[in-house]
Amino acid sequence: MPSFRFLNLALLALALCGAPAIASAQSFSEPQRREIEKIVRDYLLSHPEVLEEVSAELSKRQAAAETVKHEAAVTRNAQTIFNSPRGVTVGNKDGDVTFVEFFDYNCGYCKRAMTDMFELMKSDSKLKVVLKEFPVLGPGSVEAAQVAVAVRMQDPTGKKYLDFHQKLLNGRGQADKARALAAAKEAGLDMAKLEKDLASPEVRATLEENFKLAEDMGMNGTPSYVIGKQVVIGAVGVDSLREKIGVARCGKATC
Template identity: 40%
Template sequence: MSRVTIALVALAGILAGGLGYATLVPPAPHTDNVAVQAMIDDAISAYDTKRSAAVAAAPAQDVAAITPEAINAQIESFLMNDPKILQRMSVALDSTLRAEEREQATVAIASMQEAIFNDPGQIVVGNPDGDVTLVEFFDYNCGYCRSALPDLATLLAEDPGLRVILKEFPILSNESIDAARVAVLVGEADADYWSFHEALFTSRGKVDKQVALAAAADLGLSPVSLELDMGKDSVSKTIQTSYEIAKALNITGTPTYIIGNEVIPGAIGIEELRERIANMRACGQSLCDS
């Protein structure tokens, strides 16, 4: 059986799934072409190990008689005798890649610690001195972010020890950038940012500058002054910091959460978020060994 045929067999054993995640650049899947090739190589290697032992014990003339056709037939027989090996390899590979991703995320988060958790321009809601911090990167025109808003609202209401950092990450449109600029100014003002945040995510249609200014005006802020200040360097710096963090952590879509040493892409739902928060309190990490 040719390596191409083996590849097709391997691909048939790979399971894929996804979560709600608005993105301009799709994240790399856990099992790509390189990973599939690695799976094939591992299967052949396992066969070669057995073959080498047999060859070592066989007379020299028998070794010379082994042909590529015979090898391919034996490889096919090896895989067909235990076809679930590809599924087990896929699971093991996925587990290894996830562990590598967590390790890389831990290093990247540590290198950006201050910018992620202590940036003076960021918005903090909930308990500013909470024992667990949840960071969300969002875009006001992200439908998945909109659907995840009730989850965050529930967590804030039920968990008095939760600190939430909201990172403006406008990646979907120019209108998103304008809305984010207004939002940064609202965050700097003496205003109820969470009410503004909810107003934008519960508005109809595309969220743009006018929608954001109207929501800010409802809080008593001057839309004229806000529009004049949208181009301030401090506003640009706050948004640019989010882009820099996203680049360092390979964040390519919204919503994306950070908790502990884990970067979590997609709207994973309130139960998953609760579990990560509980784990942080239990073992100091988002994923406990037990």
């Protein structure tokens, strides 16, 4: 029995690469299917580069579809992504491009991403940065994120939060409640108020909001970003981030 899946894929390969159009596999009789499969197999063995072309085209189409999906999700959630009072805003709060980062305090890549963020803020005075806790790496991460939300609640300027953020991300060992509280104390937070705010419904509401956003945009790890209408997954590096900021600002990598 011939493989109909192989036949359909092979017909697709030929169609995508400019071969004469062939009807769907289901429209042929059994002998015709066997003959066509032999012809297609022989063709692909003689022209294996066709499979590379098909793979490249498939990747291109999948990437385009993912971009459309991400842009729709960003449009749906724009107000919450860019302007929610539950995010921590640093950089130029009136900037022309908003750079949103979802992070986890136990994410090793997020340490490098923090360096990228500071470099971008230093070199781009028009950049608005929004930080969102996204604790996906276990209970310690959740505890650290809960403390971070409480820090934000007593620091509307974001200055102490940013100091806390650096101390905790750069600290050694597993981030958890104890390490987060130590970082908050070192950053000069009011610890009595912090403990009180930790019990506030706002802590849970903030993390639920962030997780809902991440799920809708297909984020499955940290760091992840929203830059303009673009969703970026992973620590892609400062140069790539700068290019995406350029696209958001003027439609091209370099403005």
